[in-house]
Amino acid sequence: MHEFSIASSIVESVLEFAAKNKIEKILEVRLLVGELMAVEWEQLRFCYGAITRETAMENSSLEIEQVEAAVSCPYCSYRGRPKYWEDALAAFPIVTLQCPQCGMAAESTQGKECAIKTIRYMA
Amino acid sequence: MIQTIEASPDEIYDIELEHSLLEANARLAKENRILLDGHGITGIDIMGAIGSGKTTLIGRLVAKLKDRLGVAVFNGDATTSSDADLIAAQKVPVVQIATVNGCHLDANLVAKALRKIDLDGLRLIFIENIGNLICPAEFPLGSKARVVVVSVTEGQYMVRKHPHMFLGAHLVVINKVDLAEAMNVSVAQLAEDVRILKPDIKVIPTSCKAGTGLDEVAAELLAI
Ligand SMILES: Nc1nc2c(ncn2[C@@H]2O[C@H](COP(=O)(O)OP(=O)(O)OP(=O)(O)O)[C@@H](O)[C@H]2O)c(=O)[nH]1
Ligand SMILES: [Mg+2]
Ligand SMILES: [Zn+2]
Numbered sequence: 001m002h003e004f005s006i007a008s009s010i011v012e013s014v015l016e017f018a019a020k021n022k023i024e025k026i027l028e029v030r031l032l033v034g035e036l037m038a039v040e041w042e043q044l045r046f047c048y049g050a051i052t053r054e055t056a057m058e059n060s061s062l063e064i065e066q067v068e069a070a071v072s073c074p075y076c077s078y079r080g081r082p083k084y085w086e087d088a089l090a091a092f093p094i095v096t097l098q099c100p101q102c103g104m105a106a107e108s109t110q111g112k113e114c115a116i117k118t119i120r121y122m123a
Numbered sequence: 124m125i126q127t128i129e130a131s132p133d134e135i136y137d138i139e140l141e142h143s144l145l146e147a148n149a150r151l152a153k154e155n156r157i158l159l160d161g162h163g164i165t166g167i168d169i170m171g172a173i174g175s176g177k178t179t180l181i182g183r184l185v186a187k188l189k190d191r192l193g194v195a196v197f198n199g200d201a202t203t204s205s206d207a208d209l210i211a212a213q214k215v216p217v218v219q220i221a222t223v224n225g226c227h228l229d230a231n232l233v234a235k236a237l238r239k240i241d242l243d244g245l246r247l248i249f250i251e252n253i254g255n256l257i258c259p260a261e262f263p264l265g266s267k268a269r270v271v272v273v274s275v276t277e278g279q280y281m282v283r284k285h286p287h288m289f290l291g292a293h294l295v296v297i298n299k300v301d302l303a304e305a306m307n308v309s310v311a312q313l314a315e316d317v318r319i320l321k322p323d324i325k326v327i328p329t330s331c332k333a334g335t336g337l338d339e340v341a342a343e344l345l346a347i
Contacts, residue, residue: 002227002261002262005227005229006144009144009147010144013140013142013144017140027135036287036290037261037287038261038287038288039261085283085286085319085320088283088319089283090283090284090286094283094286094320095286095290096286096319096320096321097290097320097321097322098319098320098321098322103322104322104323105321105322105323105324108290113143114143114144114145114261115141115142115143115144116140116141116142116144117139117140117141118137118138118139118140119137119138119140120135120136120137120138121135121136121138122134122135122136123134123136
């Protein structure tokens, strides 16, 4: 359950920021999570709710924005959206690192983010 | 969960933080890597599902390599020390790393383990991650190579079920091929699935029981 580690890290960072700036009430935290990160959003929200209890973040909402994956190919210089594994019969679309243009190994250039974008607070 | 605090809009502020949650770990991982590189040591992070054969594989590789070059093992067992004991019997330095949440190793824990052993004369450090296919992918440790060990006993579709793990891997070992027929699992299809995800990845089928494929794994790791 790395969602717990991530939630703890969010709460730690935001509370540190709040204490430094004498903020008593956090209303919302907006996260950026890359498409290539195996983060389970529901679990993350659950952990967040539990950890924020009785802190300046209690009852604040956690908004999650997904950052689309992007790749670049060293072989054919393709840059853009990745190729998805269409016929994998999985419950969710699977991103691959196969170049959509030439089929060789591409590198990810976007989609591994996990960051706090903004926080909304009351002063 | 709806917030019902009375506040006029001018009392509510938004602030851009752009604060990465993985950066602290990534920075420590880089420090580990610099330390290892400085000693000419290749760190190898071994990931894979519970029971896929990570410890057995490391034990076999240690037995093959220890007379030729300096080898140490870090073992991230969540609960017991049985894994570490097994390898320590081979008289190589072993550090048992206990995690707090039993979920994954992180760069900080590995940094602590690195301080516990004498790095001089070592050439390889195997780092056995916690048996978990989802978590470790986001937490680099500072190793030079990440190896994913899957076994045929996890079924035909395990690669599709855990694609994230393979995207960051350098080498995939398909273990327990001695059981493939009994499990009715195609090793070729598993390997093909890995290559669909990441065409340039090396896939080596092994049987730690029969001893097949192990020389190839050892050669691959030393070439990294
Ligand atoms: N038949 C067969 N059994 C194997 C093979 N490799 C490992 N095993 C067995 O699989 C079981 C699990 O092996 P371990 O090496 O402990 O697996 P692990 O991945 O370290 O497990 P955890 O650390 O608990 O996640 C043991 O009983 C091994 O003897 C193999 O190639 N063939
Ligand atoms: Mg083990
Ligand atoms: Zn290409």
